């Protein structure tokens with residue numbers, strides 16, 4: 001019978017153990033160790049190819065990754081690198097970190113931005129924002145299309161029972177969450193209102209009501225000035241970017257500047273002026289787009305009567321958290337006489353109207 005190497009080894013160890021009592025205690029661990037190595041070598045010999053592949057992969061990995069180890073980068077190289085960086089680095093002075101309270105930054109008016117910088121290049125419909133169209137001029141130049149005297153303007157009487165339609169062009173909701181649908185601008189039926197200073201644009205379908213409102217105000221002794229009725233996207237972008245730049249020049253980061261600019265002016269594609277349904281209205285004695293307009297006769301007259309002609313004060317006071325726009329007593333939006341009456345009677349915003357009635 002053939003005796004295996006393992007058995008021979010075991011016998012030899014046992015023999016040594018019998019001869020010497022002391023060695024007997026040592027022989028057990030030696031035997032165990034011997035058996036372990038024996039089996040390990042046997043196993044490795046049986047799987048040789050597999051282990052060669054593993055070892056090669058491991059070596060390759062070590063060699064490859066070692067290229068990025070600092071010890072492999074020569075000293076000359078590192079010194080050179082450091083010198084080229086340090087020359088420039090010396091000139092860089094890190095800005096001090098300043099805590100800016102965004103709530104306290106003074107908001108900029110459209111005019112301030114325009115005065116501060118170069119003139120915004122005129123686009124097809126974008127007009128000088130500083131241009132104001134006098135009510136008397138508008139009425140004089142548009143005699144032929146003024147509504148008849150029998151035009152009644154007392155708001156809608158049956159607005160409570162009116163079936164509002166979410167697809168009604170007059171009710172379109174545009175704000176920071178709802179931007180102007182793609183292709184809308186191309187579809188706006190732009191109408192012209194001739195004035196002494198040139199042609200004013202807005203949605204053709206609101207012109208009759210607008211003229212009626214201007215005339216009614218004039219009859220009540222209130223003179224209105226219409227400013228920037230329609231602005232196209234290009235113009236709106238220019239205006240917005242200019243505000244961002246202005247704030248960045250005061251030391252704010254882009255994100256901070258963007259945040260403030262979007263509080264003072266609607267972000268491009270979220271402006272109702274792009275719809276042709278919104279107008280900024282001031283008066284002879286108060287031509288700034290500022291809160292103080294609310295206290296003028298014109299501001300009061302518009303707040304009280306504009307709904308009769310389908311217009312609403314779009315960004316009321318104390319509703320900033322809903323509209324996301326500061327109080328703008330000069331910005332009026334056409335929604336049609338039924339919705340305007342309801343919104344004004346209930347003292348709600350267009351956002352709330354959408355929530356409750358559409």
Ligand SMILES: [Zn+2]
Nearest residue numbers: 278279280331
């Ligand atoms: Zn406006």
